């Protein structure tokens with residue numbers, strides 16, 4: 361593996377047909393380590409991504425002015441100029457200019473879009489291989505601020521990892537980049553500045569959950585804080601009215617209306633402000649997702665309708681909206697709740713979304729196999745689904761299979777730091793349900809990734825595991841973990857194809 365120089369010397373010099381070069385790279389991948397679909401000819405140079413002993417590189421063979429912009433080491437072989445470049449953010453920007461399909465883009469108009477958050481920056485090739493032949497738009501770069509902090513990554517790194525994967529895979533159909541669960545104007549600005557193409561605005565800080573069950577006098581006091589203009593508008597539009605969306609109708613009484621206004625009024629103001637002052641002004645198409653899913657109680661049809669109607673009336677162009685559904689969407693495990701009730705309520709939410717012309721978004725969508733058929737069917741195949749943690753768990757599975765010693769240490773560390781991780785994520789896992797790891801044989805370790813309790817414990821501790829350091833500031837797991845996943849790159853890709861493939865099949869794709 362890694363004899364890419366032979367590929368360059370024997371072939372790039374003599375053969376100018378890119379398809380022939382790609383076919384040869386594919387046939388001889390074990391020897392050359394040249395990613396077949398990354399082979400491209402631009403001007404007088406052939407560029408490709410290669411697999412080195414410990415990391416991947418971009419190799420450019422030949423001579424052309426655009427190569428000057430790449431930073432790397434130059435050599436010459438039999439009169440052929442060769443430049444070997446690290447997969448840096450700067451070099452990625454050069455590639456993104458030369459190959460426009462490696463830039464993230466908005467997905468407006470695409471029916472099925474799937475968020476494939478990749479916390480390690482290693483999963484996108486597997487994701488691309490999974491969806492390549494399907495009519496699915498992948499949002500390969502998707503990360504929340506919380507995830508950035510927990511993994512110690514930046515949006516530049518997140519986009520760059522996705523763009524390099526797209527280049528490696530020669531995936532030309534487009535992908536998105538989601539600044540997920542952003543809360544403030546500054547976060548939105550920062551995300552747009554680095555090129556995110558989708559903004560998911562999390563309004564939870566502006567939703568007044570206490571108004572949902574406030575008594576009448578308290579409610580009146582809250583309501584009086586809105587302007588006369590706002591109140592008159594809401595009263596005229598919603599009080600004592602029945603609304604129809606598709607085959608579903610619901611009634612909003614005057615008290616309901618006041619409650620809706622008090623719970624969501626602040627979130628609507630905040631959203632309208634951010635949308636018009638930042639997102640609409642950024643000068644390129646952006647997919648805007650409104651997220652009201654981080655609330656204590658499920659979103660009622662009236663709440664959903666009210667929020668959407670108000671935003672659309674204020675000129676906000678919504679691509680997708682994430683309600684909070686009944687039941688529990690816990691991390692890394694299947695849906696917990698009453699499937700019949702979910703189906704009924706989801707059907708109404710889907711009808712409201714269809715009425716207004718945007719897509720329903722399902723968050724924490726990793727491993728929710730029970731509800732996927734409902735999502736696929738009741739939306740008539742128009743939805744956004746977000747996954748992230750499950751991709752990390754597949755990486756953990758590869759580690760458990762091949763580096764049991766590393767897995768054992770990660771497992772023990774995760775259990776030790778569980779309470780810390782629970783500050784960020786709510787899970788129902790009970791450590792006492794997890795078998796004592798010392799009693800398990802190495803061959804039994806991968807099976808821990810099939811059990812809910814151990815899945816969740818490893819799921820929510822990813823940030824602590826990735827950032828853990830010893831007293832000399834050396835990483836406890838990170839470097840080793842990345843090197844195992846590099847060694848078993850193909851296996852990780854295959855694991856993702858299998859697992860995310862199962863998601864897609866269950867959705868009806």
Ligand SMILES: [Zn+2]
Pocket residue numbers: 541651653654682723724
């Ligand atoms: Zn969410």
